Amino acid sequence: NAGVTQTPKFQVLKTGQSMTLQCAQDMNHNSMYWYRQDPGMGLRLIYYSASEGTTDKGEVPNGYNVSRLNKREFSLRLESAAPSQTSVYFCASSDAQAGQPQHFGDGTRLSIL
Amino acid sequence: GDSVTQMEGPVTLSEEAFLTINCTYTATGYPSLFWYVQYPGEGLQLLLKATKADDKGSNKGFEATYRKETTSFHLEKGSVQVSDSAVYFCALSANDYKLSFGAGTTVTVRA
Numbered sequence: 001n002a003g004v005t006q007t008p009k010f011q012v013l014k015t016g017q018s019m020t021l022q023c024a025q026d027m028n029h030n031s032m033y034w035y036r037q038d039p040g041m042g043l044r045l046i047y048y049s050a051s052e053g054t055t056d057k058g059e060v061p062n063g064y065n066v067s068r069l070n071k072r073e074f075s076l077r078l079e080s081a082a083p084s085q086t087s088v089y090f091c092a093s094s095d096a097q098a099g100q101p102q103h104f105g106d107g108t109r110l111s112i113l
Numbered sequence: 114g115d116s117v118t119q120m121e122g123p124v125t126l127s128e129e130a131f132l133t134i135n136c137t138y139t140a141t142g143y144p145s146l147f148w149y150v151q152y153p154g155e156g157l158q159l160l161l162k163a164t165k166a167d168d169k170g171s172n173k174g175f176e177a178t179y180r181k182e183t184t185s186f187h188l189e190k191g192s193v194q195v196s197d198s199a200v201y202f203c204a205l206s207a208n209d210y211k212l213s214f215g216a217g218t219t220v221t222v223r224a
Contacts (some may be wrong), residue, residue, distance in 0.1 A: 004156070035200050042117075042202060042214030043157070058211070100147065100206050104156030 002028070005104035006091050013112050021076040021108050023091030028062045031094045032074035033101050034058075034066060036087040043090065049074055081112045115140040119215035126193055126222050134188040134218050136177075136203035136224045144205040146170075146179055146186040147212070151200040160188075160201070195223045 007022045022075060025032065030051050035043040035058075045058030047066040055066050062086060065077045089108045092101035120135040140148065145164045151156040161170030166181035177188045186203060203215040 017146075034206075040216050042204075043217050045211060048211075092156070100145070100159075100162075100204075100212055101157075102159050104158065106154065107157050 002084075002104050004091055004093055006089075006108050008108060010104065010109050011111070013073035013078075013110070015082060015112060017081050018077065018079050019081065020078075021089055021091075021110075023063060023075065023105060024073045025091075025093040025103070027095070027103065028071070029093035029095050029103075030071070032068065033092040033094075034064075034074070034076045035090045035092065035101075036060065036085075037090060037107070038087050045074065050072075057103070083112045084113045085106065086110060115144065115213045117203050117215040118138050118211055119201075119218055120198055121218070122197075122210050123219040123221060124186060126220070126224055129192045130222075132188075132190045132197070132220065134187065134201055134203075134220070136186045136215060138184050138203075138205050139185065140184075140205055140207050142207055143178060143181075143205040146177070147204040147206070148175070148177055148186070148188050149202040149216045151202065151217070153199070155221055157202065193220075195222050195224050196205075198222045 004025045014088040015064040032049045049055045052071045067075045090095040092104045116139045147162045148160040150160045151157045161172040163170040164181035171177045175190045200217045202217045204212045
């Protein structure tokens, strides 16, 4: 099925470890997003990419880096994980006309011990 | 800054009941307004949207009207089904890509 695919679905890390969350979309969308979802806070934008080769910070970028590898893929990296980064992470995409995210992946549940 | 406030849940209803989820917003200018739905174990899906005052967004039997005078965008459905059990998020966008989300309202529909 077409859509946004995120890997892994679950991950447990120790404080200070690094990891990369992968995201790929097969809808030929220009824009891609990374959000985190925390209880009682809705979703908050971490980073945004309007097109291949461009990225912009969102509301909560500290502690994260991103790479827009090509039009399909947008990865999120935690260089030194902290317990405050325990969250559910969602990748999303949209076409140029939409402006806002249309399609979300199923999420990555990340726990930092 | 821009923000959205939606009614706290959880909301529990019986099938065929009427559902209303209140959403009010604070924003400078004229934002676009959205409702997203998140079914259990899945990512969010755009449910409906409205881009200017008095617009009505509708999808899957849900409706919401952009009320500038009351800064509201309440979600309604006349007859809910068990399959409507989900978390519903109100959101606004005052520029091209930044969405401000409400905290979400969990709705459970019992048969």
